[in-house]
Every structure is written in structure tokens, then in C-alpha cells.
Amino acid sequence: MVAVRCQGLSKNFGRVRAVENVNLTLPRGRFLALLGPSGCGKTTTLRLLAGFEMPDQGEVEIGGRRVNAPGLHVPPEQRSVGMVFQEYALFPHLNVADNIAYGVPKGVDKKRRVAEMLSLVGLPEVAGRMPHELSGGQQQRVALARALAPQPALILLDEPFSNLDAALRQSVREEVRQILRQAGATAIFVTHDQEEALSLADEVAVMIEGAILQVGSPQQLYLRPARREVAAFVGEANFLAGVAHGPVVSCALGDLPLVETAHGPVEVLIRPEMAHLQPDPTGPGRVERISFFGHDQLVEVALPAGLRLQARTQPRLDLSPGALVQVTVEGPVVAYAH
Numbered sequence: 001m002v003a004v005r006c007q008g009l010s011k012n013f014g015r016v017r018a019v020e021n022v023n024l025t026l027p028r029g030r031f032l033a034l035l036g037p038s039g040c041g042k043t044t045t046l047r048l049l050a051g052f053e054m055p056d057q058g059e060v061e062i063g064g065r066r067v068n069a070p071g072l073h074v075p076p077e078q079r080s081v082g083m084v085f086q087e088y089a090l091f092p093h094l095n096v097a098d099n100i101a102y103g104v105p106k107g108v109d110k111k112r113r114v115a116e117m118l119s120l121v122g123l124p125e126v127a128g129r130m131p132h133e134l135s136g137g138q139q140q141r142v143a144l145a146r147a148l149a150p151q152p153a154l155i156l157l158d159e160p161f162s163n164l165d166a167a168l169r170q171s172v173r174e175e176v177r178q179i180l181r182q183a184g185a186t187a188i189f190v191t192h193d194q195e196e197a198l199s200l201a202d203e204v205a206v207m208i209e210g211a212i213l214q215v216g217s218p219q220q221l222y223l224r225p226a227r228r229e230v231a232a233f234v235g236e237a238n239f240l241a242g243v244a245h246g247p248v249v250s251c252a253l254g255d256l257p258l259v260e261t262a263h264g265p266v267e268v269l270i271r272p273e274m275a276h277l278q279p280d281p282t283g284p285g286r287v288e289r290i291s292f293f294g295h296d297q298l299v300e301v302a303l304p305a306g307l308r309l310q311a312r313t314q315p316r317l318d319l320s321p322g323a324l325v326q327v328t329v330e331g332p333v334v335a336y337a338h
């Protein structure tokens with residue numbers, strides 16, 4: 001069953017086209033990342049789904065119910081949507097239990113639901129505490145418990161991890177994913193962090209300048225980006241000019257097999273980890289710069305005709321600036337028509 005469907009969703013702010021003709025379908029129980037650079041329209045999309053903004057055009061369906069259509073705008077509190085914001089937004093004057101109980105509908109045993117939610121988020125002992133008596137990670141879990149307590153059809157999370165420091169972020173991300181899975185919730189989270197989107201989500205929608213350019217699994221998006229813009233935004237990318245001849249493309253790094261047949265001038269996508277370097281005094285490449293990260297290193301190589309290539313290699317490959325190298329590419333590769 002479909003949890004969210006939107007069709008032809010558009011929103012302008014004056015002359016700014018914040019969201020343009022967005023189509024999105026998300027089955028129940030899935031976790032979708034809405035990924036894009038700052039200002040691309042992610043938050044506006046979330047606010048349209050939540051009902052805080054009125055679309056100029058388009059239809060929205062949540063949990064099988066129409067909430068936006070021409071002449072129809074169901075208010076936020078009637079949409080069966082739970083929100084988790086960047087700044088947690090717990091009510092500061094209510095304790096944890098009252099925060100969680102706040103949106104639970106009448107007729108439901110609130111005490112029991114609060115206990116269930118606190119156990120789900122792994123904080124059974126904090127019911128009586130005030131929000132300021134919790135750590136950032138705990139506040140985020142309580143915010144999630146509060147959003148889940150009314151059992152909404154959809155949970156929306158706006159940059160939920162950006163307020164946490166790097167060390168905490170990793171563990172809270174993982175916890176939030178586990179909690180949502182366990183609750184069987186359908187969720188959309190907004191992020192501009194590609195690693196976060198790829199590592200957490202079941203599906204990723206890439207949004208650039210108000211439009212969704214591709215929706216797919218993290219693997220599809222990274223390995224088979226449908227467009228050059230997606231390839232450039234999701235992960236690191238080298239683009240080399242080439243000429244495609246059916247199943248093969250010829251470029252400065254030789255003849256490489258293509259993922260899909262193509263013909264004529266193209267740009268070839270080479271992810272840095274697809275390029276292998278071999279020290280060789282007769283090699284055509286010259287190491288220009290090395291950034292060492294421990295688990296790997298990013299090596300910038302100058303090639304003939306002014307070309308440059310970034311390669312990620314294993315950390316033990318002993319290279320220094322000025323070294324000459326052979327470059328081979330592990331295909332198949334994706335190419336985009338010029």
C-alpha cells in the first residue's frame with residue numbers, strides 16, 4: 001500500500017520556483033531521503049506534505065487519503081503526519097511523558113502509549129524529566145517518540161541529525177533508523193548530506209533546483225546515476241570526454257566497457273575508487289596531490305592534454321607528489337551524451 005503520493009506538486013514564492021512539478025510515490029514502511037543542495041526546495045516539499053504550505057498546483061495523498069487537490073487543503077493536524085525538526089522542538093514546560101502524550105488521540109490509553117514509545121526509543125527511565133535534563137541525542141529520541149505516538153501514516157524529519165556533533169550523529173542516525181523500522185513507520189527525511197542519505201535510506205530522491213531528478217535505491221543512485229547532475233551531486237565524480245561505439249567508450253584512459261550502449265560524443269563518469277594507480281616510471285600520469293584519510297587516500301593525478309583525475313586508493317599504496325603512475329579503470333562505466 002502507498003503511504004504518500006504526490007503528483008505535479010509545485011510551489012513558487014514570488015519569482016522563486018521553490019518546488020517544481022514533483023511526483024513522488026512511497027510505499028508503506030519505507031524510509032526515503034530527500035537529498036539536495038541548500039535552497040533546492042527540500043524543506044518546502046516537506047512543508048507542503050505536512051500542510052504548512054499550500055501548493056500552487058498538484059495533488060497530495062497521505063495514507064490513501066487526499067489531502068491536497070484543486071479546492072482541497074486538509075490542515076496539518078488532520079493529515080496523520082508526525083514531524084521531527086532539526087531543533088527537536090520539545091515543549092520546554094512539559095515533562096517527557098506529557099510531551100509524548102500531547103498528540104495521542106482521545107480514547108487511547110495515554111499512559112500505556114507513552115510507556116510503549118519510551119521503551120521503543122530505549123529511554124524507559126526518563127518519563128518524569130524535563131527536556132533540558134536530557135542530552136541532545138536523548139531529546140532527539142523523545143522527539144521521535146512524540147511524533148510516533150499518535151501512529152501517523154507518515155513521519156517527516158527535517159535535517160534531524162544536523163544539530164548533533166559528529167561522534168553522536170552516527171549512533172543517533174542508526175538508532176533512529178532502527179526505531180522507525182521497529183515501529184513499521186513510513187518516513188521521509190531531508191538532508192544535504194549524501195553519505196547520510198546513502199547509508200540510511202531505503203530510497204533516495206535527488207532534488208536540484210526544485211525538481212526531483214531521480215528516485216532510486218542508494219546503489220542505483222551511486223552506480224547508475226540517470227543524469228550528469230545527479231552523478232556530480234551524489235558522491236565524487238570525474239568526467240572524461242569520450243566517444244561511444246556501442247558497448248565500448250574510447251577515452252584518455254583507454255577503451256572501457258559501457259553499462260548501456262551509446263553512440264557518439266559522451267562524458268564518461270569515473271568514480272575515484274574506480275581508478276587504479278600503479279607506480280610506473282613510464283606511466284602517463286603524474287601524482288599532483290595526496291590527501292590521506294587513514295582508511296584510504298585521495299590522489300590527484302595529472303594526465304596528458306591537461307586532464308586531471310581524482311583516484312581513491314588503499315592507504316598502503318606508497319605514492320608521493322611527482323611520482324609517475326599507470327592508470328587503469330575498473331568498468332563498466334556510465335556515460336552521458338554531450
Ligand code: ATP
Nearest residue numbers: 013016018036037038039040041042043044045192
Ligand atoms: P536548506 O537545505 O538550505 O534548508 P532547502 O532545500 O530546504 O534548503 P527551501 O527552504 O525549501 O530549500 O527553499 C527553496 C527556495 O525557496 C529557496 O530559494 C528559498 O529562499 C525559497 N523560500 C523558501 N521559503 C520561502 C518563503 N517563505 N518566502 C520566500 N522564499 C522562500
